[in-house]
Amino acid sequence: MELKVTKYEIDDGVATVWFHRPGRGNSWTSRMNAEYRWLMDTIDRDPRVRVVVLTGSGDQFCVGADAKALEFYTETEKDYADTVDPAALAQPGTGVHEEFEHDLVWHWGLRVPVIAAINGACAGIAAAIASFCDLRYAAEGIKFTTSTPRLGLPSEYGLSWVLPRIVGTTNAADILFTGRVVRSEELMRMGFLNGLYPREGFLDEVYRTARMIADQVSPAAITSAKRQLYADLLSHSVGGAIEHSKDLIGVMMRQPDFKEGVAAYAEKRRPRFAPGA
Structure with a gap:
């Protein structure tokens, strides 16, 4: 355009x-x-x-x-x-x-x-x-x-x-x-x-x-947190928010950003996250 x-x-x-x-x-x-x-x-x-x-x-x-x-x-x-x-x-x-x-x-x-x-x-x-x-x-x-x-x-x-x-x-x-x-x-x-x-x-x-x-935030994590924030604001269900977050944790712990984030924390350096999807 x-x-x-x-x-x-x-x-x-x-x-x-x-x-x-x-x-x-x-x-x-x-x-x-x-x-x-x-x-x-x-x-x-x-x-x-x-x-x-x-x-x-x-x-x-x-x-x-x-x-x-x-x-x-x-x-x-x-x-x-x-x-x-x-x-x-x-x-x-x-x-x-x-x-x-x-x-x-x-x-x-x-x-x-x-x-x-x-x-x-x-x-x-x-x-x-x-x-x-x-x-x-x-x-x-x-x-x-x-x-x-x-x-x-x-x-x-x-x-x-x-x-x-x-x-x-x-x-x-x-x-x-x-x-x-x-x-x-x-x-x-x-x-x-x-x-x-x-x-x-x-x-x-x-x-x-x-x-x-x-520079410092996982693109996948911030996308997830953003969508959780507004969806939970609309749902008014704290229990649903907790259970959904647990499901997301299970999924995202298997992603590269989690491995990199933990490694950076242990090595006391800035994380090097891959670009967002």
């Missing part, structure tokens, strides 16, 4: 994906949706990649839906669902869990962990995308808002489900009902973020975590 509003690179196991409309605040469009899905599907299939960092070009992460796209919906009689049908688009993260087959939830079905590196304003659908990433880091002083209450719209793309599970019902109600601008420092206190860093050198700090994952 020709990339016009996104870009990416792969460096030593770490893929970086950029929302790339710097003159428009990296605002979201149907083209960006198509490119982003294609990119994430392609990257997830590349065995060289062990972790993805998602960020925005320039000083913004993504300011939400493009204003022209919003204006279109005030003038058309078309049903919204028909205009965003993803059937013809790439289908990342599929075949893992039936609940992961939906928009944005597909992040949870990816083999690789996805780190949202929120380098600037994050609004609207971008707030939902960040929420469905696995880890979230932000620069100091950035602005975050769902926007929808001020646009006469409902909580979008599963935020009413995922936000309470990240920040709790009280904080989620505040964010979703008011649509107010929340600074990254407050997001950190709420538990939305895994880390908060100065703007200068922000991505360098995020890459420290990404490189640690790429």
